[in-house]
Amino acid sequence: xxxxxxxxxxxxxxxxxxxxxxxxxxxxxxxxxxxxxxxxxxxxxxxxxxxxxxxxxxxxxxxxxxxxxxxxxxxxxxxxxxxxxxxxxxxxxxxxxxxxxxxxxxxxxxxxxxxxxxxxxxxxxxxxxxxxxxxxxxxxxx
Amino acid sequence: xxxxxxxxxxxxxxxxxxxxxxxxxxxxxxxxxxxxxxxxxxxxxxxxxxxxxxxxxxxxxxxxxxxxxxxxxxxxxxxxxxxxxxxxxxxxxxxxxxxxxxxxxxxxxxxxxxxxxxxxxxxxxxxxxxxxxxxxxxxxxx
Numbered sequence: 001x002x003x004x005x006x007x008x009x010x011x012x013x014x015x016x017x018x019x020x021x022x023x024x025x026x027x028x029x030x031x032x033x034x035x036x037x038x039x040x041x042x043x044x045x046x047x048x049x050x051x052x053x054x055x056x057x058x059x060x061x062x063x064x065x066x067x068x069x070x071x072x073x074x075x076x077x078x079x080x081x082x083x084x085x086x087x088x089x090x091x092x093x094x095x096x097x098x099x100x101x102x103x104x105x106x107x108x109x110x111x112x113x114x115x116x117x118x119x120x121x122x123x124x125x126x127x128x129x130x131x132x133x134x135x136x137x138x139x140x141x142x
Numbered sequence: 143x144x145x146x147x148x149x150x151x152x153x154x155x156x157x158x159x160x161x162x163x164x165x166x167x168x169x170x171x172x173x174x175x176x177x178x179x180x181x182x183x184x185x186x187x188x189x190x191x192x193x194x195x196x197x198x199x200x201x202x203x204x205x206x207x208x209x210x211x212x213x214x215x216x217x218x219x220x221x222x223x224x225x226x227x228x229x230x231x232x233x234x235x236x237x238x239x240x241x242x243x244x245x246x247x248x249x250x251x252x253x254x255x256x257x258x259x260x261x262x263x264x265x266x267x268x269x270x271x272x273x274x275x276x277x278x279x280x281x282x283x284x
Contacts (some may be wrong), residue, residue: 008170107217
């Protein structure tokens with residue numbers, strides 16, 4: 001079940017878990033959709049802040065996707081938590097970079113939003129400064 | 143610009159090329175959408191054939207995506223070439239496995255088809271046995 005994917009010059013291994021006949025040598029394929037989403041928006045944020053001479057101390061993205069109950073198993077919603085830490089005076093710029101990526105630049109997010117709700121939450125130095133996830137969905141995800 | 147993504151227990155590195163401020167330590171994020179697509183349908187095919195006791199000699203998937211001309215840069219179509227080799231009597235089963243994956247099982251393909259044309263082509267022992275890509279698109283991709 002192992003597939004070695006060549007992705008712009010780099011090899012990425014995918015495999016299935018043992019219970020479905022694989023050997024777990026790599027991630028299963030479907031979550032790569034969310035990996036693409038996190039990488040796309042994460043790099044946007046770094047690049048946008050870099051243009052302003054701002055470097056965060058830390059940027060950690062957690063992406064979760066809700067999957068459908070029937071076959072074909074597909075994502076029906078996605079939520080991204082941006083955990084950022086840096087100088088207090090850079091909070092506004094950091095928040096704006098995320099909003100810019102989500103609303104204008106990130107192609108993966110733009111694609112996925114055509115087929116499912118994509119929501120996000122910004123935590124800066126431990127404080128939530130933005131969250132557009134409807135409460136009902138947050139409860140479901142918890 | 144490097145991001146280390148933890149994807150169901152496995153670390154996957156993403157990076158940007160040098161011309162946009164990265165160090166090219168891993169693939170850029172967006173093509174992971176196509177990686178997910180290839181892995182999803184590739185594993186379907188292997189699993190479906192395995193259930194019938196059939197093992198191919200070789201299965202190679204080539205996925206290409208056409209991107210939009212404006213920001214946000216997103217995929218606007220995708221095409222998959224399944225290059226398979228195996229016993230001549232397994233050709234029909236191999237073709238059916240691909241059709242089953244594409245039309246019923248593969249969640250990533252099902253998601254993407256909601257927003258763009260996803261077409262595919264089956265080459266078995268060097269002979270094209272299926273292709274649903276419109277000729278105009280094939281010419282554009284060539």
